[in-house]
Amino acid sequence: MSRIIFIVVFCTVLAVQAEFPDDPKPCKYGDSGCIVKMINYLIREKAMQGDHEFNLVKLDPLPVAKMNIKQGAESPVNIDLTFKDNQLLGISKMKFRKIKGFGKDIAGGHEILFNAGKLSLVGPYNIKGKVLILPISGTGKSNMTLVNCDVVLSFTGKPFEKNGETYMEASNLKIITKPERMYYYFTNLFNGDKALGDNMNAFLNDNWEAIFQEVKQSMESAFADIFQTIITGVFSKYPYAKFFEE
Structure with missing residues (x-):
């Protein structure tokens, strides 16, 4: 995560006086259809x-320096799961469907609805704890994949002044996810015991929905931190008004 923030801040410092690019053209304030087309164009292309013209870091794959999913003892899924130096794959295939907000009032609420056909977090992990009735432990490589996942992303615009112009920062960003399916795969569970590891992976996937409901809040909070950094980076490139036309 620190790596992403450094890139965003560095690009912002270099480009404070940059002109808004000619392609794509700015949309009118609050024009949901136009803004959806612009975001889909930027994600696709x-x-x-x-x-750099939009302070848009490379998103696919997106490096994730660290992500932690931690559930307390009161949860049936009582785990401490840490991912380090992972990659998030699939952002370039997202389909954005609807936008709310993005009017003249920066401080208003903003909402983005999109679908991720396949979103995978891949890389080293460390886990310990209990899943439903079974203990789990391991350190190795993992793949956690959400399939056909509808996402609602909402945030509050926070205006700030820079060089006499008004910019927007994304604050209080929240994500709600609704996947059609989720897959888990962890190598080297239980110190490499293949039989135990295979059984646990099968158990996780057979009970994916119950497990997801338990870790949903922690997972959404972790993803929200990533997307808040990306959105704030884009809107820190130009004054808010430059993104729109009357």
């Missing part, structure tokens, strides 16, 4: 390599 720019996510794989990034775009």
Whole structure:
């Protein structure tokens, strides 16, 4: 995460005086259809390599320095799961469907609805705790994949002044996810015991929905931190008014 923030801040410092690019053209305030088309264009055309004109870091794959999913003892899924130096794959295939907000009032609420056909977090993990009735432990490589996941992303715009202009920061960002299916795969569970590891992976996938409901809040909070950094980086590139036309 710190790596992403550094890139965003560095690009912002270099480009404070930059002009808004000609392509794509700015949308009118609150024009949901136009804004949806713009975001889909940027994700489709720019996510794989990034775009300095919009402070858009390379999004697919997106490096995730650290993510933690931790549930307390009161939960049936009582785990401490940490991912380090992972990659998030699939952002370039997201389909944005509806936008609310993005009017002249920066401080108003903003909402983005989209679908992620396949979103995978891949890389090293460490886990310990209990899943439903079974103990779990391990350190190795993992793949956690959400399939056909509808997402509602909402945040409050926070205006701030820079060089006499008004910019927007995304604050209080929240994500609600509704996947059609979720898959888990962890290597080297139980110190490499293949039989125990295979059985646990099968158990996790057979009970994916019950497990997801228990870790949903922690997972959504972790993803919200990532997307808040991306959105704030984009809107820190130009004054808010530059993104729109009357």
